Amino acid sequence: MVAALVGDPARANMLTALMNGRALTASELAQEAGITPQTASSHLAKLEAGGLIEPEKQGRHRYYRLTDDDVAGVLEGLAGLAARTGHMRVRTGPKDPALRRARICYDHLAGDLGVQMLDSLRERNLVRQKKQEIELTAEGERFLAKHLQISPDMLAHPRRPVCKACLDWSERRHHLAGTLGAAMMQRFAELKWAARDATPGSRVVNFTRTGEKQFAALFGNGKD
């Protein structure tokens, strides 16, 4: 029974933590639920078997997210019923610094702006995303050539894919990786739109004032 899965407090905490649509690692979910990693592992396996969550491997980490909106909807409904009888549940929001906004992930752009960029590309059919695989469309190639002077032959690499979806650490949604992601980040630097922070070891990416405008003009979502 599905309800039994949600019934356990530890699992309920995990699921509530995933309700914002982002993905969380097993360790983080363990911390959210206030249990040890090995206990969390057991719970996560059960939730996955029940079809409530889906894993996504990313390096040494294992990110989990709710399978789809139906699951989220039912959880909403349950929370609604619980609210009527008096019990409410509060959830703590993320608590990270400003490197959420823009940072380097290996060699490409990550953070809010990175996610926003991929969103924009996807919305305008400049790329097509299917799970973790992304491919550049013909319009996408024209767009890159026109606005960023990036040609397809610059992106060829024997072993690395041109496009790849990379799970964003802070936003917990995908941003663009692959040789294209790297080339775009490099181009941003060349255009003086952005640069890595001077602090050693820092992964923060600082956008210049004009760079921010140009970036927004190309990939803005109207919110900023």
Next chain:
Amino acid sequence: MVAALVGDPARANMLTALMNGRALTASELAQEAGITPQTASSHLAKLEAGGLIEPEKQGRHRYYRLTDDDVAGVLEGLAGLAARTGHMRVRTGPKDPALRRARICYDHLAGDLGVQMLDSLRERNLVRQKKQEIELTAEGERFLAKHLQISPDMLAHPRRPVCKACLDWSERRHHLAGTLGAAMMQRFAELKWAARDATPGSRVVNFTRTGEKQFAALFGNGKD
């Protein structure tokens, strides 16, 4: 947490049994869940405390129903999620004889036709129902006088209410009791529309052919 309530198999069986909107007694729910009455009592108390079900006392029995459509909706959602992962749950329908259709409940009409009659009265604003309390409207009085020759003074009684909602055993919905319910049943008999079955101890009410037509003309729902 609400989900924990639904999570237990015994409680889940009870709730599923209530999903058709009807009310069931504690004993019946115990049988549905395959547990003893004392265990069921504990479960029902929890479900009631959680706001999922509502009790209604009726003589020695205690009928339970889902509190509202929201509860049913969430249960539907959970069942939907469960269905995706393979597990489905089948529910057995009612299995009673033909006394479902019409029978005597104390001194008034019960069964399918009894429920149908109250439905009809309510739909046409001849009575107003608020939970278990029912009151006759002005239009209702006129209707009774015109079609059944029942006047308000015939219904007065020192201790018994004129109208009362009575939970129907087979339909598990309300039918009309009180002095009005009794008077209407008596009038049906006088008009030779219906009569109690001759078999001793039987509570079945047999409608005559013309009686059925007249009844349908007054309280029909178009289905028969």
Next chain:
DNA sequence: GTAATGCTTCGGCTACCATCGAAGCATGAA
């Protein structure tokens, strides 16, 4: 009145399952 039915409460038993420590893999870093 007495008896019977329906439901609840109490007490103790049992079984399941969440929990954690320790060890085992896997991946990535040095």
Next chain:
DNA sequence: TTCATGCTTCGATGGTAGCCGAAGCATTAC
């Protein structure tokens, strides 16, 4: 290679909650 990190599996423990027998009320029937 060796080490560190992240996660999983194994094994054992313990607490919780479902379960039932027996007794206690409440209501109805006789």
